[in-house]
Amino acid sequence: MLAIHFSEIILKGKNRRVFENKLIENLKIALKVKKITKKSGRLLCQIEEKKEIVERLKNFPGIDIFYFAEECDLDLERVKRRVIKFLEKEEFEKFKVETHRANKEFPKTSVEINKIIGEAISKELNKKVDLKNPDLVVRIDVLEDEILISKKVYKGIGGLPVSTGGRVVCLLSGGIDSPVAAWAMMKRGCKVIFVHFFNSTFATLHSLKKVERIVKKLSEVQLNSKLYLVPFENIQREIIKNIPAKYRTIIYRRSMLRIASLIAEKEKAKALVTGDSLGQVASQTLENLYCIYSASKFPALSPLIGFNKKEIIDLAKKIGTYEISILPYPDCCSLLVSKHPETKGDPEKIISLEKKIENLEALEDKAFKLAKVKEFSLS
Numbered sequence: 001m002l003a004i005h006f007s008e009i010i011l012k013g014k015n016r017r018v019f020e021n022k023l024i025e026n027l028k029i030a031l032k033v034k035k036i037t038k039k040s041g042r043l044l045c046q047i048e049e050k051k052e053i054v055e056r057l058k059n060f061p062g063i064d065i066f067y068f069a070e071e072c073d074l075d076l077e078r079v080k081r082r083v084i085k086f087l088e089k090e091e092f093e094k095f096k097v098e099t100h101r102a103n104k105e106f107p108k109t110s111v112e113i114n115k116i117i118g119e120a121i122s123k124e125l126n127k128k129v130d131l132k133n134p135d136l137v138v139r140i141d142v143l144e145d146e147i148l149i150s151k152k153v154y155k156g157i158g159g160l161p162v163s164t165g166g167r168v169v170c171l172l173s174g175g176i177d178s179p180v181a182a183w184a185m186m187k188r189g190c191k192v193i194f195v196h197f198f199n200s201t202f203a204t205l206h207s208l209k210k211v212e213r214i215v216k217k218l219s220e221v222q223l224n225s226k227l228y229l230v231p232f233e234n235i236q237r238e239i240i241k242n243i244p245a246k247y248r249t250i251i252y253r254r255s256m257l258r259i260a261s262l263i264a265e266k267e268k269a270k271a272l273v274t275g276d277s278l279g280q281v282a283s284q285t286l287e288n289l290y291c292i293y294s295a296s297k298f299p300a301l302s303p304l305i306g307f308n309k310k311e312i313i314d315l316a317k318k319i320g321t322y323e324i325s326i327l328p329y330p331d332c333c334s335l336l337v338s339k340h341p342e343t344k345g346d347p348e349k350i351i352s353l354e355k356k357i358e359n360l361e362a363l364e365d366k367a368f369k370l371a372k373v374k375e376f377s378l379s
């Protein structure tokens, strides 16, 4: 029996049920099961412990902790026997028993249960109690109509179930940062729609596979995803023709945000998301971000803005996107830009430069209309 504890959902007052039901709905898809029951503040599901399932749940928004448990009647004598049998083949020396009593009617307190079960393990299996530094923690959950016994508790990422927090459009490059930014939004309950801009002169269908692999990986967290692949070469050609090299990145990125805004409108999303981190590269000074974000019709959210590169890399490794992100890829944002880009972009100057490209808006509209949409779901 798999037992799952909700994370912050508990705090959501009257809306609590909505959050719980969404988590159940998401879990049914992720675990490919038909039945998940709610009992004593836990979600219970009949499923075998497998590495793949553990990995998926460890990165599943809305889960505080989870464990695989043996079920037993509300009878401590039986629990004792089951625990001994359950631990017979385990290798450990020092242990601790931790009881959680959701059923307040149960005649023994948590402390009493710890003592009874602990003594049995010491005596029958000849092991030592160690409350500070145990090799193994036996967890006993006393529910309304049964007792659960488990020996390993896994930690989830917390957060809120995907699709309880609205929709956002994430600008996904081939790099390390933007997949982590998308994941952070999923963790807070958003459904993320992806958009990637590519220059077909450099990016082949094969190199786009890398971006698709990132989206596929992140679909393990949000179950299914949509990716817009937007051809950017015509816009880049005009920018390169008309704009001095030192301003090009800012204008590339403003154009990307305008096109992403069109996608957000179509998708009924409420914000754009980028992988920016303050000061990490020249385009990410506060002045430049001001210039770039002011081209967006929607709030531009950057969940990694205060993170160091090392922290972002550690997260990327944890969520499994790092290995894909470091594969070589022709990044169109760095196409024909200056070695010494502008770091103090001035919005008025940028807007007047943009005016030199006569048909920019029409080109952006065309790129939006030419975008290819791909859908991904959990395998």
Ligand code: ATP
Residues within 6 Å of the ligand: 170, 171, 172, 173, 174, 175, 176, 177, 178, 179, 195, 196, 197, 198, 253, 256, 273, 274, 275, 276, 280, 281, 283, 331, 332, 333
């Ligand atoms: P990343 O690792 O996410 O690529 P970065 O540190 O390399 O970030 P930039 O290349 O300046 O920084 O990009 C900043 C942000 O702009 C990215 O995080 C992403 O949100 C967006 N972006 C850049 N290039 C593209 C692209 N080709 N398609 C979609 N979004 C992009």
Ligand code: MG
Residues within 6 Å of the ligand: 173, 174, 175, 176, 331, 333
């Ligand atoms: Mg990049």
